Amino acid sequence: MSFIICPFFYIFFPISQFKSIIFVNYLSQPNQSFRINTYTFFRPLPPPKEPCPNFCFVQERSRHGSKRGAAQWSSILVPSVQEMVKEKTITTVPPRYVRSDQDKTEVDDDFDVKTEIPIIDMKRLCSSTTMDSEVEKLDFACKEWGFFQLLNHGIEPSFLDKVKSEIQDFFNLPMEEKKKFWQRPDEIEGFGQAFVVSEDQKLDWADLFFHTVQPVELRKPHLFPKLPLSFRDTLETYSAKVQSVAKILIAKMAIALETKPEELEKLFDDVDSIQSMRMNYYPPCPQPDQVIGLTPHSDSVGLTVLMQVNEVEGLQIKKDGKWVPVKPIPNAFIVNIGDVLEIITNGTYRSIEHRGVVNSEKERLSIATFHNVGMYKEVGPAKSLVERQKVARFKRLTMKEYSDGLFSRTLDGKAYLDALRI
Numbered sequence: 462m463s464f465i466i467c468p469f470f471y472i473f474f475p476i477s478q479f480k481s482i483i484f485v486n487y488l489s490q491p492n493q494s495f496r497i498n499t500y501t502f503f504r505p506l507p508p509p510k511e512p513c514p515n516f517c518f519v520q521e522r523s524r525h526g527s528k529r530g531a532a533q534w535s536s537i538l539v540p541s542v543q544e545m546v547k548e549k550t551i552t553t554v555p556p557r558y559v560r561s562d563q564d565k566t567e568v569d570d571d572f573d574v575k576t577e578i579p580i581i582d583m584k585r586l587c588s589s590t591t592m593d594s595e596v597e598k599l600d601f602a603c604k605e606w607g608f609f610q611l612l613n614h615g616i617e618p619s620f621l622d623k624v625k626s627e628i629q630d631f632f633n634l635p636m637e638e639k640k641k642f643w644q645r646p647d648e649i650e651g652f653g654q655a656f657v658v659s660e661d662q663k664l665d666w667a668d669l670f671f672h673t674v675q676p677v678e679l680r681k682p683h684l685f686p687k688l689p690l691s692f693r694d695t696l697e698t699y700s701a702k703v704q705s706v707a708k709i710l711i712a713k714m715a716i717a718l719e720t721k722p723e724e725l726e727k728l729f730d731d732v733d734s735i736q737s738m739r740m741n742y743y744p745p746c747p748q749p750d751q752v753i754g755l756t757p758h759s760d761s762v763g764l765t766v767l768m769q770v771n772e773v774e775g776l777q778i779k780k781d782g783k784w785v786p787v788k789p790i791p792n793a794f795i796v797n798i799g800d801v802l803e804i805i806t807n808g809t810y811r812s813i814e815h816r817g818v819v820n821s822e823k824e825r826l827s828i829a830t831f832h833n834v835g836m837y838k839e840v841g842p843a844k845s846l847v848e849r850q851k852v853a854r855f856k857r858l859t860m861k862e863y864s865d866g867l868f869s870r871t872l873d874g875k876a877y878l879d880a881l882r883i
């Protein structure tokens with residue numbers, strides 16, 4: 462998925478899948494400006510035609526709108542799938558949602574204990590008597606799977622029930638109310654879909670609500686502050702609780718990796734580190750095999766903490782070339798390594814492709830909370846890992862450069878991360 466979004470977008474919208482590319486070194490010609498979300502950036506026009514030292518580019522985009530119709534740093538507004546399903550009795554999927562490009566058959570149906578994603582117990586991770594063995598399990602999960610389910614994370618089930626029920630209520634608000642929170646032209650936060658860059662691009666069978674939560678200055682004034690009061694309070698508390706879970710996990714990963722604090726955990730434990738949330742709503746579909754709920758992607762952030770909002774399955778992860786369904790454990794989180802952590806860990810921990818599928822009977826909801834490094838921080842392989850492994854597998858770059866490159870691309874699995882490999 463992708464598209465031209467603000468330089469901050471990728472932090473906000475941390476999914477990377479991109480096919481064609483341009484890269485623009487915006488800061489090199491600080492003579493033009495335009496507004497991107499809440500920021501003004503300086504950038505050249507038109508984009509340079511030579512490949513930039515860090516990135517390649519294949520396809521040029523115009524500054525004010527791509528050849529395919531999307532304004533830069535935005536996603537074309539598309540109909541709400543939830544509304545479409547509610548309003549009409551749909552028996553066949555409209556052509557724009559038919560995904561013959563996606564192979565939905567290569568699912569590993571024989572998955573068993575061997576192919577079920579690892580389970581990590583946070584209580585054991587934090588207890589002095591069991592920490593070592595649980596850290597070892599965590600290390601294995603991050604190396605071999607890039608995904609794990611997290612039990613005993615300490616967030617009370619009754620509070621999680623409240624979060625889930627309020628998310629459901631939020632998606633069930635009347636359209637008149639939801640319109641206030643809809644994506645605006647040239648923006649990517651709010652209700653909508655992501656990375657839609659042309660009128661003929663295929664779409665996901667889903668609606669999403671995406672917003673930046675931390676730091677507070679990056680919140681869009683018409684989104685978080687305008688949410689229904691109780692939902693806002695609930696999300697504020699959820700944000701803080703999930704943030705502390707993420708920080709503990711990253712600190713334990715640092716122990717496993719034997720990195721220095723400034724190389725890993727401090728990057729995510731700073732005033733400028735970024736947390737964003739994406740709520741996904743997948744309506745039932747009359748022809749579930751024809752569509753995809755969420756296009757295969759890897760998350761372009763540091764760490765993602767995902768919660769299933771209802772008991773309906775749909776997440777699949779790519780393991781040894783096959784799609785493996787994730788059977789969520791009630792009240793556990795599903796945690797995954799994002800591209801930025803793969804870079805920092807010099808490829809030791811893996812950011813794995815995943816996707817969402819839908820079914821014909823039940824709606825499905827999830828909430829992904831993304832944790833990332835501040836925009837002006839530099840990321841690259843941790844020096845102590847490079848020394849030990851005697852090779853740096855990725856380039857070093859600021860998060861700003863990373864996001865500029867990321868949002869100049871279309872969707873293509875892990876192609877962006879590959880472009881950053883040395």
Ligand SMILES: O=C(O)CCC(=O)C(=O)O
Binds near residue numbers: 755776
């Ligand atoms: O809905 C899901 O289970 C997956 C969501 C996801 O991968 C994302 O929002 O990045």
Ligand SMILES: [Fe+2]
Binds near residue numbers: 476759760815829
């Ligand atoms: Fe994801």
